[in-house]
Amino acid sequence: MEQSVRTTDDLRDAEPRPVWWDGAHTGPQAPALRGRVNADLVVVGGGYTGLWTAIEALTADPGRRVVVLEQSWVGAAASGRNGGFVSESLTHGIAHGLARWPDELDELQRQGRQNVEQIADVLQRNHIDADLRLVGKTTLARTPHEVEALRLAVPGYARHGEAVEFLDRDQVRADIHSTAFHGGLRIRSGGLVDPMALVLGLRRLAEQLGAVIFERSPVTGITRTGGNLTVRSTHGEVDTSHVVLATNAYPPLLRRLKSWVLPVYDYVLATAPLTTGQLDSIGWSQNQGLTDAGNQFHYFRRTRDDRIVWGGYDAIYHYGDAIGPELELRDRSHRLLAQHFRETFPQLADLPFTHRWGGVIDTTSRFTPIFGTAFNGRLAYAVGFTGLGVASTRFGARVALDLLSGRETERTCLRAVTGSAVPFPPEPLRWPAVEMTRAALAREDETGRRGLLLRTLDRFGVGFNS
Ligand SMILES: Cc1cc2nc3c(=O)[nH]c(=O)nc-3n(C[C@H](O)[C@H](O)[C@H](O)COP(=O)(O)OP(=O)(O)OC[C@H]3O[C@@H](n4cnc5c(N)ncnc54)[C@H](O)[C@@H]3O)c2cc1C
Numbered sequence: 001m002e003q004s005v006r007t008t009d010d011l012r013d014a015e016p017r018p019v020w021w022d023g024a025h026t027g028p029q030a031p032a033l034r035g036r037v038n039a040d041l042v043v044v045g046g047g048y049t050g051l052w053t054a055i056e057a058l059t060a061d062p063g064r065r066v067v068v069l070e071q072s073w074v075g076a077a078a079s080g081r082n083g084g085f086v087s088e089s090l091t092h093g094i095a096h097g098l099a100r101w102p103d104e105l106d107e108l109q110r111q112g113r114q115n116v117e118q119i120a121d122v123l124q125r126n127h128i129d130a131d132l133r134l135v136g137k138t139t140l141a142r143t144p145h146e147v148e149a150l151r152l153a154v155p156g157y158a159r160h161g162e163a164v165e166f167l168d169r170d171q172v173r174a175d176i177h178s179t180a181f182h183g184g185l186r187i188r189s190g191g192l193v194d195p196m197a198l199v200l201g202l203r204r205l206a207e208q209l210g211a212v213i214f215e216r217s218p219v220t221g222i223t224r225t226g227g228n229l230t231v232r233s234t235h236g237e238v239d240t241s242h243v244v245l246a247t248n249a250y251p252p253l254l255r256r257l258k259s260w261v262l263p264v265y266d267y268v269l270a271t272a273p274l275t276t277g278q279l280d281s282i283g284w285s286q287n288q289g290l291t292d293a294g295n296q297f298h299y300f301r302r303t304r305d306d307r308i309v310w311g312g313y314d315a316i317y318h319y320g321d322a323i324g325p326e327l328e329l330r331d332r333s334h335r336l337l338a339q340h341f342r343e344t345f346p347q348l349a350d351l352p353f354t355h356r357w358g359g360v361i362d363t364t365s366r367f368t369p370i371f372g373t374a375f376n377g378r379l380a381y382a383v384g385f386t387g388l389g390v391a392s393t394r395f396g397a398r399v400a401l402d403l404l405s406g407r408e409t410e411r412t413c414l415r416a417v418t419g420s421a422v423p424f425p426p427e428p429l430r431w432p433a434v435e436m437t438r439a440a441l442a443r444e445d446e447t448g449r450r451g452l453l454l455r456t457l458d459r460f461g462v463g464f465n466s
Pocket residue numbers: 044045046047048049050069070071072073074075076077078079080081082083084085086087217218219220246247248249250251253266267268299311358359360361385386387388389390391392393
């Protein structure tokens with residue numbers, strides 16, 4: 001896509017917060033931890049991973065004392081600000097699964113499918129209205145080489161049990177009215193959800209089951225005390241037998257996680273609700289999720305009230321693993337997104353952008369989370385969902401609980417679970433390594449050729465994605 005950034009300010013009226021927060025309860029609802037508390041399980045982090053950990057632990061063992069410690073408020077981070085694409089994949093897509101775990105891909109696909117079915121079931125049984133719609137998605141090709149790549153991908157999907165349809169130029173434009181697209185792949189599995197409504201629903205369920213949540217309670221350290229662990233926060237501490245770290249890309253409480261997880265910022269826009277005429281002008285009658293096929297991809301979808309959420313493309317790593325609220329707005333990335341939107345849907349030239357935001361993703365070099373234990377098996381971690389955690393965080397939470405229990409399960413024997421990621425180099429090499437890889441990915445998007453750097457990284461099972 002065109003790289004120059006339009007100077008007119010298309011974003012003048014865009015509110016600096018996720019559209020999902022409109023009308024939702026945001027901010028802390030629970031007190032901060034004060035004094036000393038006892039627990040059987042402490043979950044650090046109040047996003048999907050942490051909430052699912054609490055829910056699954058209490059469903060399996062209703063008597064357990066489960067405490068969730070969240071440094072900010074539940075849903076403030078990625079879980080309350082993502083695109084809401086629900087993917088069955090536990091491997092960051094079939095192609096990546098085929099490259100990394102060909103022998104166990106069918107089993108990973110089966111468990112991923114079951115994971116989404118069970119999420120839908122939990123939401124239905126507990127009356128959680130998170131606008132979950134299992135409408136699948138279409139991946140869209142913007143260049144002839146992407147058309148070819150999508151066509152070639154069809155047999156791989158079919159071999160591993162996914163029904164997909166290749167769409168030629170006319171078919172794709174009959175569905176989505178934009179001359180930007182030259183072909184597509186209609187994938188029937190997965191769907192869309194309202195991410196903040198999902199957080200709030202899971203929070204309610206966790207509390208109903210007995211979890212005690214503390215907000216504005218950053219965990220500053222974990223130490224062994226006798227046979228137990230002490231989890232320290234600013235104004236209190238918890239004495240517990242077990243801990244799960246569900247801290248995403250935030251500075252890790254275990255040193256080893258620093259080399260595996262990279263914080264990468266992803267940026268998003270939302271438009272005003274479309275009128276019936278505007279909706280007619282773009283087609284999109286199946287209301288499915290849409291993504292581009294390239295390395296630097298946009299993802300876009302409609303909301304309950306027929307806005308368009310349009311995000312992705314840039315994936316920005318800030319030097320030194322920088323992370324913080326000041327990085328959630330990036331004019332250059334937001335303007336580029338606005339420009340790409342106008343180029344893709346020129347018929348919506350007058351549609352204003354009403355929201356803009358960003359969020360941090362926990363990227364690993366293998367694009368899937370890493371799992372493990374510390375403190376003699378009393379602490380487990382599940383981090384590194386690399387931009388595809390809306391559904392797979394539930395799987396990750398279950399793996400963390402399996403590891404704590406010491407039980408072998410259908411999850412813990414997967415190489416995708418037991419294996420590790422190639423570590424990222426430390427600074428000052430980390431930032432230039434990421435930038436070089438991003439540039440190589442952008443070149444591949446333009447030319448369709450995978451250059452030497454990317455082919456070498458492929459050989460070592462290393463990549464950069466969001
Ligand atoms: C803009 C954006 C778009 C995305 N789009 C999609 C999508 O469409 N589909 C998809 O599948 N995935 C998507 N993702 C990824 C998905 O949102 C994440 O994988 C998922 O939300 C991760 O959940 P989590 O609970 O692990 O992390 P988080 O939601 O980040 O929660 C971790 C929590 O831990 C807390 N924490 C960290 N350190 C501490 C500490 N020391 N003490 C106490 N608390 C701590 C943080 O404050 C945070 O609330 C997107 C992500 C972003 C940012």
